[in-house]
Amino acid sequence: MSNKKVAMVGTPCQILAATKVNRYADFTGGSPIDVKIGLFCMENFSYSYLERFLKENDIELYEVKEFRIEKGYFIAYLIDGNIFKIPIAETEPFTRKNCHVCTDYTSDVSDIAVGSVGTGKNHSTVIVRTEKGKEIIDNCIKNGSIEAKPLDEKGEKLLRNIANKKIKRNTKIINKREAVARPVLSKRAVNEEEFVDECSICQFNNLQDDVISVGSCVLCGACEYVCPIDAIKINHRKPVITKDCEEDCHACYFACPRTFVSEEIYPNDIDEKPLGEYIELLDVKADSIIGQDGGVVSAILINLLENNVVDEVSIVAEDKDAPWRPVSYLTSRVQDVVSAAGTKYSTVPIGFKSLNSKKQ
Numbered sequence: 001m002s003n004k005k006v007a008m009v010g011t012p013c014q015i016l017a018a019t020k021v022n023r024y025a026d027f028t029g030g031s032p033i034d035v036k037i038g039l040f041c042m043e044n045f046s047y048s049y050l051e052r053f054l055k056e057n058d059i060e061l062y063e064v065k066e067f068r069i070e071k072g073y074f075i076a077y078l079i080d081g082n083i084f085k086i087p088i089a090e091t092e093p094f095t096r097k098n099c100h101v102c103t104d105y106t107s108d109v110s111d112i113a114v115g116s117v118g119t120g121k122n123h124s125t126v127i128v129r130t131e132k133g134k135e136i137i138d139n140c141i142k143n144g145s146i147e148a149k150p151l152d153e154k155g156e157k158l159l160r161n162i163a164n165k166k167i168k169r170n171t172k173i174i175n176k177r178e179a180v181a182r183p184v185l186s187k188r189a190v191n192e193e194e195f196v197d198e199c200s201i202c203q204f205n206n207l208q209d210d211v212i213s214v215g216s217c218v219l220c221g222a223c224e225y226v227c228p229i230d231a232i233k234i235n236h237r238k239p240v241i242t243k244d245c246e247e248d249c250h251a252c253y254f255a256c257p258r259t260f261v262s263e264e265i266y267p268n269d270i271d272e273k274p275l276g277e278y279i280e281l282l283d284v285k286a287d288s289i290i291g292q293d294g295g296v297v298s299a300i301l302i303n304l305l306e307n308n309v310v311d312e313v314s315i316v317a318e319d320k321d322a323p324w325r326p327v328s329y330l331t332s333r334v335q336d337v338v339s340a341a342g343t344k345y346s347t348v349p350i351g352f353k354s355l356n357s358k359k360q
């Protein structure tokens with residue numbers, strides 16, 4: 001691996017995968033991810049199911065100018081000026097089922113978490129979690145690319161309520177699944193020693209049984225990324241194995257965010273702290289607003305590149321051949337960050353895909 005440093009923007013599950021890959025580098029080989037920017041996430045959508053759902057409502061994806069999640073609604077703004085709007089509760093047909101066993105709304109193990117809940121139009125809520133994150137945000141404030149003030153009480157209350165709602169709703173589903181022997185390993189309490197012991201006897205077949213076949217795979221691509229012999233491919237929206245495993249390799253099981261998670265990463269009382277551990281909660285405005293969360297995230301990424309804090313950033317852009325299908329890639333160009341700003345409400349294995357395309 002080169003000494004390059006990368007900033008990753010991702011959903012909480014992808015950020016957890018990055019955390020595991022780096023924490024257990026002795027087993028996974030590590031990654032160049034040095035800065036983790038998490039996005040608030042209630043659930044995510046399957047591209048194909050979303051496409052089908054919209055078709056049933058006489059809308060083609062290419063007719064959509066922008067998707068937004070606002071005030072409990074999923075909204076598609078169409079190019080012709082019309083608006084398609086449904087309550088979030090009605091997005092079930094195209095919500096990814098793995099999201100039902102996830103309780104992390106605000107990306108608890110990121111350096112910085114960003115979302116739109118809690119602040120007004122053209123502002124973002126930013127949770128600064130680590131000293132590294134604080135330094136980055138302080139630099140952005142200092143050079144004028146963002147303006148920040150403490151998140152007000154009303155905004156914090158709303159954010160806590162929504163994060164709590166996700167915890168409560170999905171904890172019920174997790175308990176039900178566990179009761180019918182569909183394991184949700186990531187929510188079982190294990191200490192560091194137990195974690196290493198468990199993972200050290202598991203290979204891809206265990207990942208298949210414990211995560212993929214029980215509908216818990218988040219399609220982050222971490223398993224594919226860490227496999228030393230490139231045995232894993234993500235085909236038809238699930239990881240498959242293409243050759244025999246190396247003896248004594250357990251990398252994919254260590255890296256996967258849906259196998260066990262040690263209490264050193266997620267403390268046992270994590271669900272009692274809906275916003276996780278943090279240094280500060282901010283109401284932030286970027287100097288140029290592009291997309292729902294893109295303005296602030298883009299400003300942070302641009303600062304990281306311009307100040308040589310990282311060499312490359314992972315960004316998500318639209319697939320040229322499929323409207324709204326996200327593809328991820330690494331770039332060192334500020335112009336690419338500006339062009340890719342915006343939020344894509346569907347899921348592909350974007351988290352590690354860009355790293356995979358040029359394993360560093």
Ligand code: SF4
Pocket residue numbers: 011012013014041042043044096098099100102103104218
């Ligand atoms: S599992 Fe789903 S809800 Fe949880 S962070 Fe990932 S995409 Fe979001």
Ligand code: SF4
Pocket residue numbers: 202203204223226227228229230231232241244245246249250251252253
């Ligand atoms: S060799 Fe097998 S156990 Fe190791 S990472 Fe690849 S698929 Fe997983």
Ligand code: SF4
Pocket residue numbers: 017207211212216217218219220221222223224239255256257258349
């Ligand atoms: S099985 Fe692979 S793609 Fe699925 S959640 Fe685990 S690491 Fe991510």
